[in-house]
Amino acid sequence: MSSPAPALGRVGYVTKMYPRYSETFIVHEILAHEAAGLPLDIFSLRTPSDPYFQDIVARVRSPVTQIPSHSPSTQTFWTTLSQAGSVLPDLWPQLHLASQEGTGALDIYQAVLVAVAARQRSITHLHAHFASVGTSIARLAARFAGLTYSFTAHAKDIYHDSVKTADLLRKIRDAHQVITVSDYNLRHLRELAGPDAGHIQRVYNGLDHQRLTYQAPETRSPLILGVGRLVEKKGFTDLIDACALLARRGVPFECRIVGRGELEPVLRAQIAALGLGDQVHLLGALPQAEVLRLIAQAAAFALPCVVGADGNRDGLPTVLLEAMALGTPCISTPVTGIPEVVRDRDTGLLVPEHCPEALSQALQELLRDASLRVRLAGQARALVSDEFDIHRNAARIRQAFQPAAAGVL
Incomplete structure (x- = not known):
């Protein structure tokens, strides 16, 4: 109330x-x-x-x-x-x-x-x-x-x-x-x-928690989801590179990225050059209800934010909070206020900026370890309920x- x-x-x-x-x-x-x-x-x-x-x-x-x-x-x-x-x-x-x-x-x-x-x-x-x-x-x-x-x-x-x-x-x-x-x-x-x-x-x-129903991520298909504007500070080029590393290691996965922005042609070219057309998909902008539905289906939510060359950066992305409220474990980077909510090995996983190798390892861990997903998701939901x-x-x-x-x- x-x-x-x-x-x-x-x-x-x-x-x-x-x-x-x-x-x-x-x-x-x-x-x-x-x-x-x-x-x-x-x-x-x-x-x-x-x-x-x-x-x-x-x-x-x-x-x-x-x-x-x-x-x-x-x-x-x-x-x-x-x-x-x-x-x-x-x-x-x-x-x-x-x-x-x-x-x-x-x-x-x-x-x-x-x-x-x-x-x-x-x-x-x-x-x-x-x-x-x-x-x-x-x-x-x-x-x-x-x-x-x-x-x-x-x-x-x-x-x-x-x-x-x-x-x-x-x-x-x-x-x-x-x-x-x-x-x-x-x-x-x-x-x-x-x-x-x-x-x-x-x-x-x-967040309005009444609109976000928590579902434990014990049984999820190997879906990686990213949501945000297709701009430098969101780090989606690193996410695509990390997906290429997963593919080379034979890890089953699908990655979907929701959003529009100036880097869309660059990201599409990167996906094609890496041969990831069957595994990484740019979905464009979607209504929020559809975005939340996709988040709730994912085994991992990835937002590897970076500080842009012009100093631009994210503050504390609301979509991370939404994913945590819905029960989807998050991977992000220690940029600005993100570590205040994505606490490494407690409420999510943190990897260094511009490090596709570390990001791919964190993604692989979440995709394969259901107990880790459940533990991180439960603690993340408690945090956002208390403070957000x-x-x-x-x-x-x-x-x-x-x-x-x-x-x-």
């Missing part, structure tokens, strides 16, 4: 794009807030581009506002600002501050639209996911509307080479609360922010909204 929401006002969620196929953790968080009675508005700064969305999006009741994502004409820009002045009485001095920071016209335009909507809808606090464009707009809109804001930092938004440290520090300093999804991230951000780090806290992403419950964790996030919504600005 969800804990009743405290006497909060209305909260606005500012997202770069909503809905987004790969960001179901945001949808689960919103659904948990709704279940607790928190009134929400969702703002999307970019037009959704995924061919279809996850089934759970249909359960969200909060209104979604699509903010225009194109740069306005000069006339539209100044007309919008002039009209906004009647709703946002302190707008012009704040615009001067924004211009001194070098903020672009599109960011100002979108932030003004969000700020006006927030005032008109009696929104009392703004929250963004990722310390990138969503937080940029939430920060400006909160300033323009006289509100507070918070944000959740994940991975690419704080580690990628494109991250501007001065901008990130400014967002941390001005935020009412900063949330991040792993202890690894927490240490990094606190070290970075120094004296401004007191309001940074770790809240794990959560969406309703408990969303309640902690609502506490970060409470002082602002109660009028302590």
